Amino acid sequence: MADEVSPPPATEVASIATPINLILIALFMILAYYRLTPKTAPTLPTPPAPTVFKTFTPPDLEPYNGRNNMPVYLAVRGRVFDVTPGRNFYGPGGPYANFAGRDASRGLACGSFDEDMLTKDLNAPLDTLSDLGDEEMEALRGWEERFSEKYLVVGKLVPVDSVEAKDATLVEKL
C-alpha cells in the first residue's frame, strides 16, 4: 500500500544522544546530587567566655598586671575593672603600668602614677583615702565614671584579713 506509515529513519532515533543532551543530563545529575546530599550544620561563632564576678584580695589581683600574657585588671575603690582593652596604657612599658594589678584609687585621685601612690603592703588593709580632699575625690569619681563606661567590672577588691576574703577562699575550695 502506498500510504502505509514508514518507521523513522535510524538517524532520527539516534539523535536523542546528542552532545547537548548528554551535557544537560550531566548537569541535571550534578544538580540532583547537590540538592539531595545533606548539608552540614552551620557553625555558630563561639561566644566570648562568660565574665565571672570574683572576689580579689590585693595579692590575688597582683598577677593581673599584663605580664605573662595575663589579662590586665586594676581596682578603683573596691571595684576591679578588666582594663585589658587598654593594655597600651596599663601593660608592661605603658605609661600607667604601675596601676596594673593594683588598687589605683589614690593615684587616680591625686593625678599621679608614682610608685608611692600604691599600697606597699599587699596584706595591709585597703587604702581608705580618708586623707584626700573634695577635689581629689571628685577627680576619682570622674575616672570611675570613665572606667565604668569603657571597661567591664570583673570583681571586687577586699582586704586579705576580711570575712569576704575568707568566704571567697572557701567557695573556691568547694
Ligand code: HEM
Ligand atoms: C604628662 C601629662 C599627661 C599626658 C600628656 C597624658 C596623656 C594621656 C592621653 C593622650 C591619654 C589617652 C586618652 C584616650 O585616648 O582616651 C591618657 C590616658 C590616661 N591617662 Fe594620662 N596623661 C598625662 C598624665 C596623666 C596622669 C598624671 C595620670 C594619673 C592619674 C594619667 C592617667 C591616665 C589614665 C588612667 C589614662 C587611661 C584611661 C583609659 O583607660 O581610658 N594621665 N593620658
